Amino acid sequence: MSTAEAAIGDRTAAHEHVDHDIPFIRKYVFSTDHKTIAKQFMFMSLFFLVVGGLLAMMMRWQLGYPSQPMPGGAILPETMAPGGILLPEFYNSLVTMHGTIMIFFAIMPLLVGFFGNLLIPLQVGAPDMAFPRLNMASFWLAFPAGLLMLASFLVEGGAAGAGWTSYAPLSASGEYTGVYLGQQLWLVSLTILGFSSLAGAVNYITTVINWRAPGMTWFRLPLATWSLFITSILILLAIPILAGALIMLLFDQTIGTTFFLPAGGGEPLLWQHLFWFFGHPEVYILILPAMGIASDLIANGARKPIFGYHAMVLAIIGIAFLGWIVWGHHMFQSGMNPMLGTTFMVSTMFIAVPSAIKTFNWLGTLWGGDIHFTTPVLHGLAFVSMFIIGGLSGIFMASTPVDIYIHDTYFIVAHIHYVLFGGSLFAIFGGITFWFPKLFGTIMNERWGKIHWVLTMIFYNLVFFPMHSIGLQGHMRRLYDPTQYEYLEPLQPMNVFITISAFLLIAVQLIFVVNFFHSIWKGKKAGPNPWNANSLEWTVPSPPPHGNFATVPVVYRGPYEYSSPESDEDFLLQTTPPRDQQQPEPHATPAPEGA
């Protein structure tokens, strides 16, 4: 054994030794193990996902039954819902916080904080992240940021109420919304979260570049890692822009600067440019990891290599790159120079192309496959089918003249939710189910997983598909009481339908919650590779020990060599040596008589 091998061996042994001896606080609370940090992000984000969902339920109540007392509304204070009837200002806060919490404290930390932390070191073959303590800091910045965001509900004036997009001047001065401290806490919370995201991005980028196992060339990385790597670059470059904007807005609110206040010579449109220059890459941050996860799930389900792996990588890079030059499509009607509308429309049209390429490649992966409909695969398929709808609906709004009509209507809301829920969230459900063994050593219940999937698919579509229609009839966004517009009154039955479907949708999520927690303790024990997959995380025990790999893995091939002629099985681990390099199997010693 070389000295280096001994050194690595020592290090692993030392870790194990340390593993038994470190106090609870160091092992589970202030942990530097990426798998523990992943779990922390997961639990935090799932909690916020529930909070975001409950906020949406309150919104849906008001939309379905405007100004009627909400069941359970009596527990809300007078400042939010006197007599259980939601106030308009509280409704605006609900709208704002639903979006903010879902995007920043649920989806983003699930995809990036949770899956990034769990998968990257395992899939590249590293013992941990490049900077484990920075990783710990990343979680311990995100969590307080989330608490601060929740706390803003309790301050005088309530939580931020200017939309998750926080347009100035509405957001720049409390006199316009009645919200003072709440808006400031919103800004501070997101700034702190920004630091968390940046720390994560630095870690992920360095780890993927420098900690790939021997033989793990760039084009042997699973698409989940590829997508997380590219996403991290987007985070690295986009979050600082948001930070600058948040700080400028905070200064406008608190110390009297006038960046976005026309009264002091400022420019409201500057906020929009800054916000969307961040905001558009942000939406790709929210979808790319989901695409990567979906790829891993679908290839696994179809028992086939990913169709067009190189094209898939190029498409991820293409989406990320083009994502920087389309931000103005959120501002077509903003009053900015119409010429810019034309240029942004053209760039926006083209960003449809790499997304389409990916969709065709997923179909190509299924073609000629041997498709096993496990729960993770079902979620991956849901991702593709729902993303098709969300992506196609985007083409309508990409066309500037059509956007004149549908901008700021429920058509946009439908689009957003098809890509974020139909896309990202289904991929998240699928990913949690798929990698559950690596988290807890057990496997989630298949039957209940499928039941959850079917019911979610049904109710989810019942909630969001009709939103295309009411948007096309002219139903605007963020309306406390649509019935104040006479022409929207005929759409009320549809609002009621959507509301009831939404209640059923969230109720059905209980199945997932129960399955999740039940499976942690009572689930069937899982071996290292219950799904017969190929990437490195499936070569180690479920869950992997501290340090992940007992010996440094050596990689011989890509991660999608399903049904390869080189293997007797329909899968072939990345670390299995090629036939000509394999050691002959040792002869099994016969069992003693009578044993």
Next chain:
Amino acid sequence: MSWMLPESFSTFGGDIDRIYYIILWITGIAFFLSEGILVYFLFRYRHKEGRKAKYVHGNTRAEIVWTAGTALIVFIVGMLSIGVWSRVRTQLPQDAMEVIVSAKQFEWNVTYPGQDGVIGTEDDFTKRNEVHAVVDRPIIAYLRAEDVIHSFFLPDLRVKQDAVPGMETPVWFEATETGEYVVGCAELCGLGHYRMAGTLTVHTAADYQAWEQAEIQAAGQ
């Protein structure tokens, strides 16, 4: 649950709607094709005893074809849209009526030119939440905002433009039928955003004259 648009009542409404329907056709076909293929594959290639998946890594020619195809389609949609956008946004009509629409929390204040027919003079008069126009005659509304961003939305005429404080943004339209239409606010502007409804009344030329005279009289008193 309809993908049809409600009827439009402006000159460029038809153009906008046409682009919408073209996109609807294209995306509709794409939707049924792709989802159809997806469902078909799931059925055709579902796991069966003895089935072996094709060990295929891709097909470069297919990639090129569907990439080029998609790019061509979106390019066409873009090109079709540019003309309409330009007509609606950058080409203000000559010989149009002019009004100033000043949005504030939570109402629309519309200023009319008054007797001298020129906007911005002493004899202008202002109405709350009432936009008046003449059928088959273009009108330019100069949008302003006193406090926060609002958005001037005339769904039936396919008009939408943000009113931004510190800016004056012209938006024009030409109504094709007399009648009363809704004016709405399409940008979150505070707690009263939901009740910023107004009315657009499209008159015949004669009716408009009569209305205008009555208003001028009333304003003079």
Next chain:
Amino acid sequence: MTTDAMALERGYMPGMRVYNLKLGMWVFLLSEVMFFTGLIGSYIILRFAHPTQFAEPGVVLNVPLTAFNTFVLICSSVTMVKAYAAIATGDQKGLKIWLLATIALGTFFVGIQVFEYIALAQHGFVPMASAYAAEGGALYGSTFYTMTGFHGTHVTIGVLCLWFVLWRAWKGAYSADSLGGVEIVGLYWHFVDLVWIILFTIVYLI
């Protein structure tokens, strides 16, 4: 042996011939580029959109003093390079001396900036309104203080990091084979200097 060296020997495939800490610092600095781009870009946009809100540099700001301050900061980059060069040849004493010099110059820079802020504030030039009414409006103060203030904050953080590195140097943590900490704080310091040169040019000279 550092984990990087171990990883290399075991065949891990570093994508760049740069050890982890250094790669991490470069990546982080990329994000800082974007941050200052956002602030400076906003300033440029606002300046073009509302030129009357801004005064010519020399009218409100003390350009000669700040020019001298710029020189001070550039000198501190030189001393930082000397510190790195010292430890690269194993010169522990040189390392400490040049680190101390860098800290001193950096602190001096921040001090001058604080002095400048106080002087400006006394004349009524504050982040919100401008008493120099004829020479600009609220936007001028808003942008000036935000940009230079955040830069100053970065310098201050840099000085604190330098103190930390100096303390570690005192404990003998660095050698010719193990100078990552010095190198990355140096990278950060040079970056902060570069941002200042750009900022000084845009705010004080143009």
